[in-house]
Amino acid sequence: MNNIILNHDRVNFNEIEKVVFGIVCEAGLSIVKGLMENLDEELFNSRDKKKYRYKFKTQKTIQTVMGDLTFQRRYYIDKHTREGICLLDNILDLDTIGRTSLNLVERIIDNAVDNSYRESARKIENTTVTKVSHQTIKNKVDFVGTAIEKLENVRVEKYLNNELKGEKESKILFEEKDGVFLRIQGKKHKQELKLAKVYEGWRKYNESYHTVGTCYYAGYEGTEAFDSIINSGIAEVYNEDGIQYIILNGDGASWISAETENSLNKIYQLDLFHIYQKANRKIKNKEARKKIKKLLKKKKYAETIEKLKEFIDKETDEKAKEELKEVFNYYNNNFDALIRYQDKKDIFLPQPPDGIEFKGLGTMESSIRNVLVLRMKNNGTAWSISGANHMSKLLCLKHSGDLHEQLKKILKNSKVVDFIDINKMIIDKLNESKRTISDEVKILLKQQKKPTKYNENIQSSILYGQGKVTRMQQILKGLSTFDFMSKIL
Numbered sequence: 001m002n003n004i005i006l007n008h009d010r011v012n013f014n015e016i017e018k019v020v021f022g023i024v025c026e027a028g029l030s031i032v033k034g035l036m037e038n039l040d041e042e043l044f045n046s047r048d049k050k051k052y053r054y055k056f057k058t059q060k061t062i063q064t065v066m067g068d069l070t071f072q073r074r075y076y077i078d079k080h081t082r083e084g085i086c087l088l089d090n091i092l093d094l095d096t097i098g099r100t101s102l103n104l105v106e107r108i109i110d111n112a113v114d115n116s117y118r119e120s121a122r123k124i125e126n127t128t129v130t131k132v133s134h135q136t137i138k139n140k141v142d143f144v145g146t147a148i149e150k151l152e153n154v155r156v157e158k159y160l161n162n163e164l165k166g167e168k169e170s171k172i173l174f175e176e177k178d179g180v181f182l183r184i185q186g187k188k189h190k191q192e193l194k195l196a197k198v199y200e201g202w203r204k205y206n207e208s209y210h211t212v213g214t215c216y217y218a219g220y221e222g223t224e225a226f227d228s229i230i231n232s233g234i235a236e237v238y239n240e241d242g243i244q245y246i247i248l249n250g251d252g253a254s255w256i257s258a259e260t261e262n263s264l265n266k267i268y269q270l271d272l273f274h275i276y277q278k279a280n281r282k283i284k285n286k287e288a289r290k291k292i293k294k295l296l297k298k299k300k301y302a303e304t305i306e307k308l309k310e311f312i313d314k315e316t317d318e319k320a321k322e323e324l325k326e327v328f329n330y331y332n333n334n335f336d337a338l339i340r341y342q343d344k345k346d347i348f349l350p351q352p353p354d355g356i357e358f359k360g361l362g363t364m365e366s367s368i369r370n371v372l373v374l375r376m377k378n379n380g381t382a383w384s385i386s387g388a389n390h391m392s393k394l395l396c397l398k399h400s401g402d403l404h405e406q407l408k409k410i411l412k413n414s415k416v417v418d419f420i421d422i423n424k425m426i427i428d429k430l431n432e433s434k435r436t437i438s439d440e441v442k443i444l445l446k447q448q449k450k451p452t453k454y455n456e457n458i459q460s461s462i463l464y465g466q467g468k469v470t471r472m473q474q475i476l477k478g479l480s481t482f483d484f485m486s487k488i489l
Contacts, residue, residue, distance in 0.1 A: 025066040025129040033071045040073040040088045047087060052076040058086070062094075064101045067129040097143055097411065104130065106407055108140050113375060113391070113398050117141075138387070145390020147410050148397070152229050153420040159232035160429045166238040170200050170213075171350045173234065176249040176271075177256040178364040180372050183382040191385070193220060193376075193392055194255070196230050197367050201356035211363060212356055215400045216371055218392035220385050223255040224426050244350060247341045249361035252334050267347060270337040272362050278330050282323040285311075292327075301338045305331060371399045 044054065054076055061070045073088040088094065097105050107128065111120035117134035125131050158164050176197045181190035195218045199211035215237070217230045234240070246266045250256030251274040260268040275296060283289040288311050295304040308328040315321040331338060340360065342349065352358050375395060376388065383391070397403040 022129055028066045029064075029069050032066075032069060036071050036073065036088060036092070039091075043087045043091065044074055047076070051079055052085070052087065053079055055084075060086075060089075061099060062096055062101050063099055063104055063130055063132075065104050065107060065128045065130065097140060100136075100140065102408060102411065104128070105140055105144070105411070106404065108132065108137050109144055109394060109403070109407065112137055112141050113394050113403070116379065116381070141394065142387065142390050144407070144410065145386075145393055148393045149389070150419055151410060151413060152232075152393075153422050155232045155236060156225075156228045156422045157420055157425060159228065159235050160425060164232060164235040166234070166236050166240070168213075168238045169242050170238055170353075171242060171244045172201070172352075172358065173238070173243060173246045174199050174201065174211075174249070174361060175230070175246050175266075176361055176364040176367070177253075178251060178271075178368050179253070180368050180377060182376060182388055184388070185382045185384050191220070193372065193388055194218060194226050195364070195368060195372060195392075195396075196226070197364060198230065198234060201352055202359045203356055209357070209359065216367070216396035218372065218396045220389050222423065223258050225422050226255075227259045228422060228426060245341075245347060247361065249364070252330060252337070257337070267341050267344065268337050269339065269341050269361070270334045271364065272360065273365055275331075275338065278327055282327045283311075284320050284323065296338075299340070299343065301331070301335065304338075305335070367399075371395050 047054075054074060056075055057072050058075050059070060059072055061068055063069075073086050076085050076087060077083070078085055086094075096102065100108075108120065108124060111123050115123060117137045120137045121132055121134045124137075155164070177194065179192040179194050181192050184191050195216065197211075198213075198215045198217070200213040201211070202209040203212050204210075215233060217226070217233060219226060219229065221229065234243075234246075244265065248257070248260060248266050248268045249271050250268065251271050257268050260266045276293060279289055279292050279296070283292060291307060292304060295301075295307060305328065308324060308331065312321060312324045312328060315324055341347070342358070342360075349358065372392060372395060376383065376391060394403070397406055
């Protein structure tokens, strides 16, 4: 060590630290190699010779945080199954991705969710005694991302089969959706990557509020598949029977509000930021813009629509008129969603749990930036669809707070499952549901034709807007729309 230092004209602490770190890692590899080969010797001597027949020694190299670990271990044949096995690998649960240890994979993923692949490779080289290329890091990200997708698909299958029974209790959940447009390799136009955030409410820490029980979901899946990923995540954690409402906040995009059309306990509202943003961007006249924003602030939505009509009729500039029409259509087409969930007359909000508050929604702009944009946009990166999908799912795990906790579980469990075509599964379930509802509606209509005795003094009402959604509630809700009847009959 002294010779190393004395041979340099000038040294500093960082250089000494690197040299010592390398020496320690080299010694560590030697110790681990000796331990593993000694254990392999003991397994050789103590094995069940009637079951395991020794064949030969084989060399294995594992890429670790200490550098490349190369060691010898024995290979056997199981006389009963005729399968080959290395007892050392089996007893140590020697699990790797390719030839990379899980500890190193975890270090790689930890860097990759914060830095470009090239920068991650540089950081790995500077903080470990191993070298990995940026392509190797990308490959590991894709491997882990694929593992997450496989487990998501398995979860969706269980959800559609009604096999998920979460235990956590929450009468209300809040859900926000938005998207970010990313450059896609080989594509002329950017494509929107979806992001959803689910949480239980807000808790105050010092002088600021933070969402409670936050979980993120992202991906390029289609609308139905993406909603199933979110809903299966909810069902895995929460007791669905206890959820009265899920308050959904979005910017008016059809993929966001689509599932609320036939859902009784999902309450949709337009995101307040986008409500005002539309007015700020499209109403050029300052006085007109001020009046519209004032009406919105006072929650006079019908008057807002009428005032916009008035402005459109008076406007002489064709471009300004078209922009006013765009604002009018946005508010008019989403009129019910302008009303804040706290102000809706047809829902009855329970009291929030101790320590939690129910506030106005609108956290997605910052979530989009923190979860996706900082890593995936504005740095010149062009993604493949699969690459963006994989990275987004890792970023969701990180910002949901359990990346390290879940990583080993994901890698282990994903090995025993195959990919499931959830789009086909959703279509099959939808067709099955339509057939079931159709049969039930036909029975219901047939019963209506039968003469019944009744007491004209007895009055009753049918409630289908509260609590857990039953099959009968779905039918009654569906009967109120001609479109529903035309599809199932």
